[in-house]
Amino acid sequence: MDTHEKLRDRIDKIDQELMELFEARMEVSSRIADYKQQNDIPIFDEAREEEVVDKNVGRLKDETLERHAASFFRHLMALSRKRQHENLKDYESPINNI
Numbered sequence: 001m002d003t004h005e006k007l008r009d010r011i012d013k014i015d016q017e018l019m020e021l022f023e024a025r026m027e028v029s030s031r032i033a034d035y036k037q038q039n040d041i042p043i044f045d046e047a048r049e050e051e052v053v054d055k056n057v058g059r060l061k062d063e064t065l066e067r068h069a070a071s072f073f074r075h076l077m078a079l080s081r082k083r084q085h086e087n088l089k090d091y092e093s094p095i096n097n098i
Helices: 004-038 046-057 063-087
Strands: none
Touching: 004 063, 046 063
């Protein structure tokens, strides 16, 4: 049986990996913002975001996590959009409270 401390250590390692992946995702998001600006493409694409949510929720092994995974990806994409707005100096984002 795992101890509380071992479980905390495992969470800490997972969190470290998540932060590395988060930074990588935000870097790519910044590059996407540049591409969108150069090609006059709006930052928000609702159909694309729903596609990303559906694709990633579909990867779950535990279907009981679907609602939480969908929420996680919607929040993650909202942060990406906010980052893109910041990078483009177009901070008229409707998600300033995130």
